[in-house]
Amino acid sequence: MHAEPVYCPQCGASSLEYRIPEGDTKRRNVCARCGYIIYQNPLMVAGAVLEWEGKILLCKRAIKPRFGLWTLPAGFMENHETLEECARRESMEEATAEIENIALFSLYSLPHISQIYAIYSGVLAGGKSEPGEESSATDLFTPEEIPWDDIAFDIIRENLRLYLEHGPGNGHVHTGTVMPHPGAGAQAETGR
């Protein structure tokens, strides 16, 4: 996300300057030819923690990063879709999973990578899942079986922990921040 664009997306010139545009407070990539300003803003991720008969659905990643580790179905929002549509689409794409009783569960900031995570909770319809293209396996885990050391991301580990402690979304949304540094740095403050 921090890669510098090489060409101006408006006029195609390669004359980008990294400077503070007039009236702005932060440095941006600005096209010296046409004046186009390239704003880079946080990306939104939506996903879901899905339960079936006391077990939680996890997907084994078939893509980088964190290839081979387990995660919740989640991914970047597409333009023109709603947050909930994104969570449903990602669950379908990564686990062929349909969601019942969907409810917003948590909203977390990851400022070090400029991402926001919105995780829904729900029932895994029929208990059925199949790995999609980005997964090599899907499986249901009891709380005791969750492979904590093989969870792909701190934000996912945090959501699993929250879910086991509080249960599915019930109108209260857990909020917080996940910082870098695994273990010591997972300073997530959860709302009450």
Ligand SMILES: [Zn+2]
């Ligand atoms: Zn330009």
